[in-house]
Amino acid sequence: MSRSDGTVAVSSRPVVVDAMGGDHGPVETVAGAVTARRELGVPVVLVGRGESVRVELARHGATGEIDVVHAEDVVPMTERGAGAVSSTTTSLTVGCDLVRQGRASAFVSAGSTGAVVSCAIRGIGRAPGVLRPALAVALPSVTGGATVLVDAGATSDPTPEMIAQFATLGASYARLVLGVADPSVGLLSIGSEPGKGNRLTRRAGELLPALPLRFHGNVEGHDVLAGTVDVIVTDGFTGNVVLKNVEGSMRAALTLMARSGGAGAEEMRAVALRYDPETHGGAALLGLAGTVVVAHGSSRAATIARACAVAHDLSDGGAAERSGDLSGAEPVR
Amino acid sequence: MSRSDGTVAVSSRPVVVDAMGGDHGPVETVAGAVTARRELGVPVVLVGRGESVRVELARHGATGEIDVVHAEDVVPMTERGAGAVSSTTTSLTVGCDLVRQGRASAFVSAGSTGAVVSCAIRGIGRAPGVLRPALAVALPSVTGGATVLVDAGATSDPTPEMIAQFATLGASYARLVLGVADPSVGLLSIGSEPGKGNRLTRRAGELLPALPLRFHGNVEGHDVLAGTVDVIVTDGFTGNVVLKNVEGSMRAALTLMARSGGAGAEEMRAVALRYDPETHGGAALLGLAGTVVVAHGSSRAATIARACAVAHDLSDGGAAERSGDLSGAEPVR
Numbered sequence: 001m002s003r004s005d006g007t008v009a010v011s012s013r014p015v016v017v018d019a020m021g022g023d024h025g026p027v028e029t030v031a032g033a034v035t036a037r038r039e040l041g042v043p044v045v046l047v048g049r050g051e052s053v054r055v056e057l058a059r060h061g062a063t064g065e066i067d068v069v070h071a072e073d074v075v076p077m078t079e080r081g082a083g084a085v086s087s088t089t090t091s092l093t094v095g096c097d098l099v100r101q102g103r104a105s106a107f108v109s110a111g112s113t114g115a116v117v118s119c120a121i122r123g124i125g126r127a128p129g130v131l132r133p134a135l136a137v138a139l140p141s142v143t144g145g146a147t148v149l150v151d152a153g154a155t156s157d158p159t160p161e162m163i164a165q166f167a168t169l170g171a172s173y174a175r176l177v178l179g180v181a182d183p184s185v186g187l188l189s190i191g192s193e194p195g196k197g198n199r200l201t202r203r204a205g206e207l208l209p210a211l212p213l214r215f216h217g218n219v220e221g222h223d224v225l226a227g228t229v230d231v232i233v234t235d236g237f238t239g240n241v242v243l244k245n246v247e248g249s250m251r252a253a254l255t256l257m258a259r260s261g262g263a264g265a266e267e268m269r270a271v272a273l274r275y276d277p278e279t280h281g282g283a284a285l286l287g288l289a290g291t292v293v294v295a296h297g298s299s300r301a302a303t304i305a306r307a308c309a310v311a312h313d314l315s316d317g318g319a320a321e322r323s324g325d326l327s328g329a330e331p332v333r
Numbered sequence: 334m335s336r337s338d339g340t341v342a343v344s345s346r347p348v349v350v351d352a353m354g355g356d357h358g359p360v361e362t363v364a365g366a367v368t369a370r371r372e373l374g375v376p377v378v379l380v381g382r383g384e385s386v387r388v389e390l391a392r393h394g395a396t397g398e399i400d401v402v403h404a405e406d407v408v409p410m411t412e413r414g415a416g417a418v419s420s421t422t423t424s425l426t427v428g429c430d431l432v433r434q435g436r437a438s439a440f441v442s443a444g445s446t447g448a449v450v451s452c453a454i455r456g457i458g459r460a461p462g463v464l465r466p467a468l469a470v471a472l473p474s475v476t477g478g479a480t481v482l483v484d485a486g487a488t489s490d491p492t493p494e495m496i497a498q499f500a501t502l503g504a505s506y507a508r509l510v511l512g513v514a515d516p517s518v519g520l521l522s523i524g525s526e527p528g529k530g531n532r533l534t535r536r537a538g539e540l541l542p543a544l545p546l547r548f549h550g551n552v553e554g555h556d557v558l559a560g561t562v563d564v565i566v567t568d569g570f571t572g573n574v575v576l577k578n579v580e581g582s583m584r585a586a587l588t589l590m591a592r593s594g595g596a597g598a599e600e601m602r603a604v605a606l607r608y609d610p611e612t613h614g615g616a617a618l619l620g621l622a623g624t625v626v627v628a629h630g631s632s633r634a635a636t637i638a639r640a641c642a643v644a645h646d647l648s649d650g651g652a653a654e655r656s657g658d659l660s661g662a663e664p665v666r
Contacts, residue, residue, distance in 0.1 A: 080524075081524070114524075142585045142588040142589060142592075153523060156523060156530065156531040157531045188574060189570075189574075190486060190489060190569075190570055190573040190577075191414070191447075197489065197570065198490045198568070198569075198570040199490050201570070220574070220577050221573070221574040221575060221576065221577030221578035221579075221580070221581055222580050222584065224578055224581055224582070225581055225582060225585035226581060226584075226585065235531070236523075236531075237522075237530065237531040237534070237571070238570070238571055238574055240523040240554070241521060241522075241523060241553070241554040241571055241575060242554060242574060242575070242578050244523075244553050244554030244555040245554035245555065245557055245575050245578050245579065245582070246554075246578065247554070247555050248553075248554055248555030248556065248557055248558055248559060249558060249579050249582035249583060249586075249608075250582060250586060251555065251559075252474075252475045252558035252559065253582075253583060253586045253601065253604050255475040256475060256604045257597060257601060257604060259475075260600050260603070260604070261600070263596065263597050263599075263600050264590060264596045264598065264599075264600050265597065266596075267590055267593050267594070267596050267597050268586065268590060268597060268601060270593065271586055271589045271590060271593070274589075275582075
């Protein structure tokens with residue numbers, strides 16, 4: 001993938017790709033890593049069962065072209081949380097270790113989001129100055145662009161100061177990944193006027209105007225898909241509820257459309273698919289000492305390659321590290 | 334409206350109807366009050382500008398049949414919050430006063446939800462034992478029934494104990510208004526397993542199993558329209574964000590469908606309309622010393638009449654008063 005400035009990304013530290021994650025195992029993940037390296041100029045390393053991975057590399061004539069780090073075990077896609085961190089020999093924990101050790105700049109996995117997030121927080125740790133990590137998801141908006149929802153579920157009980165950091169992390173994400181030069185940031189609340197909201201939101205609303213970012217003010221639940229702002233910041237509890245509510249609402253619309261006689265059901269299926277958690281482009285875990293991108297479980301090679309480029313852009317742009325520093329007067333570019 | 338047991342509701346205390354609320358002023362509200370009295374057997378009183386109201390009553394031949402309480406002023410539909418309580422001579426404040434004084438059992442208004450809620454909390458006060466009021470909205474689910482979302486925005490910073498009360502209030506609402514004999518109650522969270530959620534939700538999740546109601550456990554954002562449970566309980570911040578997110582998601586689906594060529598756009602418009610805040614049947618403010626039902630602003634006579642019956646059922650069933658008592662071992666019937 002070309003960078004937004006037209007150059008091809010180069011970096012000494014590779015992106016480590018979880019070869020075992022996702023529904024299509026090493027077949028698609030290895031193909032995606034090869035594509036990322038050859039076509040998008042992203043340096044990559046694969047982590048997973050050595051034998052399986054090498055078979056796939058050979059199929060692409062890429063033996064010796066991409067390094068492989070062996071990990072004996074695989075976290076199943078059904079593992080959705082902290083249980084994933086119990087083994088130190090999975091592709092998730094070994095991949096995160098490579099990032100922690102500085103041998104890789106970022107980690108890409110198509111594994112279960114909850115399991116990847118748990119392993120990454122435990123295994124990589126926070127970037128300097130960052131209080132807590134946040135999960136960012138880019139939701140397609142009706143205007144044709146996307147709105148970054150952050151935090152979509154990493155930190156369920158943040159302080160107002162953490163929410164302010166999430167705003168900065170989300171704005172960096174919008175710049176680096178969506179290419180928005182000066183992203184607007186809205187605070188999710190229950191009234192558009194300043195001072196509306198619960199205690200946490202009201203206090204965060206007092207901090208946000210002082211940050212070096214374009215603060216729009218409060219937005220509401222109906223703004224999430226309306227393209228009102230480039231970034232919507234909230235706590236990880238509300239963000240996760242909203243993310244799943246969008247998905248469920250679209251699925252409900254599809255069901256109700258299909259039941260009403262079928263006219264337009266196929267069109268609605270296409271709309272709903274854009275908001276399916278398996279297809280909305282994955283989520284980036286921001287604020288760790290290395291970038292982590294969770295691709296959807298059903299990812300094919302092209303999506304894995306794109307996730308590698310996103311991870312490389314994020315780590316190269318320093319979103320994870322620099323955006324945690326709220327003391328600087330200059331916005332992160 | 335007949336009661337669920339087949340009898341016609343009778344009560345000495347009338348429901349007071351805000352004649353001035355809504356987009357269609359006294360024309361539809363007075364017609365609705367007449368319908369409520371004549372066809373549904375609900376005793377009613379009208380509050381508003383005496384002259385305007387009497388003109389409408391005369392059109393229905395109902396002069397002297399329904400009492401009118403004069404209120405000089407009208408809260409505009411654009412007033413969405415606490416500003417509405419500044420005047421004591423509006424139909425909102427006079428209507429709430431009648432409930433507080435015990436001269437009416439419930440208040441029905443098609444005014445702005447925020448304004449009605451502010452006036453009701455200030456003017457009526459809480460029912461004995463109730464810590465804070467909660468707003469309940471019945472959202473149509475894909476199964477053909479409805480799920481009560483409570484609190485949809487009355488109390489943005491509840492304690493866990495308040496959330497437990499909201500569950501009881503919501504279950505009473507489901508019984509009395511939706512006719513569900515033994516409603517299931519889900520706690521909105523970010524994982525279906527017990528113990529998932531933020532601190533507030535986790536603590537509420539510890540209290541709910543001890544209550545005399547059918548506690549389903551945690552539900553998630555995608556369960557809101559899926560018919561998973563009859564009642565979804567949450568804090569008023571999350572509930573209000575979700576309510577507006579459902580509305581916005583349906584509107585976004587309509588926009589995206591219309592843009593994709595138009596096939597099915599009309600069908601989607603019908604689906605989206607069911608979730609429009611102006612048409613999803615209004616909201617009931619539970620836990621006050623009298624029942625308050627907010628009908629949508631665009632209500633016509635039939636909807637106002639139905640709101641009167643809902644208000645009468647709720648007050649007659651004692652949802653507001655009795656469900657606040659969490660000490661009883663018997664579920665509220």
